[in-house]
Amino acid sequence: MKISIFGAGYVGAVSAACLVKEGHHVTAVDPDPNKIGPLMAGKSPIIEPGLEEIIRDGVASGRLTATHDAAAAIAATDLSLICVGTPSLPDGNLNTEYLKRVAEDIGAAIKLKNTFHSVVVRSTCLPGTTESVVIPALEAASGMKASEDFGIAYLPEFLRESTAIKDYYDPGVIVFGASDKFTLDRLEAIHAPINRPKFVVDIKTAEGIKYTNNAWHALKISFSNEIGNILSKAGIDSHVALDILCADDRLNISKAYLTPGFAFGGSCLPKDLRALISMSRRQGTPAPLLEATLSANEVQINRAYSLIANQGSRKVGIVGLSFKPDTDDLRESPLVELAERLYGRGYQIKIFDPNIRMNRLTGANASFVSARLPHLAELLNEDIESVLSDSDVIVVGNRAEMNGSLKRVKPETHIIDLVRVDKTLRSEGNYHGICW
Structure with missing residues (x-):
């Protein structure tokens, strides 16, 4: 395929070299002569192991060229990758200049073409940027319609400095954010030789995935450093502890606990997190990430409360009260906290949880309920139907307890779903997912 790459910096140079190596014809476009000059001479404009050899071979083969002329590059190619920088502004937002x-240069050039051209953004940009910045600029400059007269897509890159070539050929995943089939077909053809999981999503989701990945990587580094500081102060080899943590691929390095939803609770996580924070304070070891974890948990409870309050009704049914399904353990359940807050502010509450029987609550479990939600006995209902029929707002706290009853909720009733009881549902009309 004939491909033009706008931006001959880190991502652009690596992408150009790897595409050329796979047999594609690539034109690199950049206004900076300090980038174009080395490329035209078969040299790498950046330091990256193995890159210069690929560039040299690509130039020698005639499949890699470089120019500052955007119009000429567009005229000679079928697909363009935008790989320009999006540096930070003083307020942390991105500079999309x-x-x-x-995009304006590309739009002006595709206006002169009589063949379908695909524009693919690789630059890291916040969700909605392609829609709000790139597409309007392309359409204004070309007088054409995106996804109809020209193609548009987002292709996030997951390249790391010093291992970029390996990362290109062996990424964790490949994500296509596409809005037209022709461009998607082109992207799939380009990536056909790479045997890695491929996902097709909308453009905004693809933009969001890039940031989700980077935030997760940064979070892991900060967590390992912070926990390492605490453990080492206690005389523990943090590398041994983290190696064992990573050996657990059921809970630790897995999909477990990585499904967005409601707050965590129960008899272990909140208590143990508080204890670890207390230990770090006694050590004099700052633990801002662990402290923020408790704050973030409270934010999710507040979010659920706001979703309920925003519906304007005082009759609320809660389906599921324990911190997880199939247990009667109410200790530090965020649903108990939510119910107590609603009750304390005058809401009429009905609760259904088939696992909760007041006469079976004992020990610390009974003590917690007595302290946090002493009116639980009068709020509990043994029949889910009465909760569904008598409430103007239904809060789904546990999936198992809802047990297929969603379809029996009256159409006018607002549903606040904290667990995504049905994977096909998105917030719309009277259905409100807490974060979907």
Whole structure:
């Protein structure tokens, strides 16, 4: 395929080299002569192991060229990758000036073509940027309609400095954010030789995945450093502890606990997190990430309360009260906290949880309920139907307890779903997912 790459920096240079190595014809476009000059001479404009050899071979083969002429590059290619920088502004937001400028240049050039051209953004940009910045600039400059007269897509890159070539050929996943089939077909053809999991999503989701990945990587580094500081102060080899943590691929390095939903609770996580924070304070070891974890948990409870309050009704049914399904353990359940807050502010509450029987609550479990929700006995209902029929707002706290009853909720009743009881549902109308 004939491909033009706008931006000959880190991502652009690596992408150009790897595409050329796979047999594609690539034109690199950049206004900076300090980038174009080395490329035209078969040299790498950046330091990256193995890159210069691929560039040299690509130039020698005639499949890699470089120019500052955007119009000529567009005229000679079928698909363009936008790989320009999106640096930070003083307030932390992104500077999309280069992105917009390149989109305008591409738009002016595709206006002169009589064949379908695909524009693919690789620059890291916040969700909605392609829609709000790139597409309007392309359409204004070309007088054409995105996804109809020209293709548009987002292709997040997951390249790391010093291992970029390996990362290109062996990524964790490949994500196509596409809005037209022709461009998607082109992207799938380009990536056909790479045997890795491939996902097709909308453009905004693809943009969000890039940030989700980077935030997760940063979070892991900060967590390992913070826990390492605490453990080492206690005389523990943090590398041994983290090696064992990583050996657990059922809970620790897995999908477990990585499904967005409601707050955590129960007899272990909140208590143990508080104890670890207390230990770090006694040590004099800062633990801002662990402290923020408790704060973030409270934010999710507040979010659920706000969703309920925003519906404007005082009659609320809660389905599921324990911190997880199939247990009667109410200790530090965030649903108990939510119910107590609603009750204390005058809401009429009905609760259904088939696992909760007041005469079976004992020990610490009974003590917690007595302290946090002393009116539980009068709020509990043994029949889910009465909770569904008598409530204007239904809060789904546990999936198992809802047990297929969603379809029996009256159409006018608002549903606040904290667990995503049905994977096909998104927030719309009277259905409100807490974060979907």
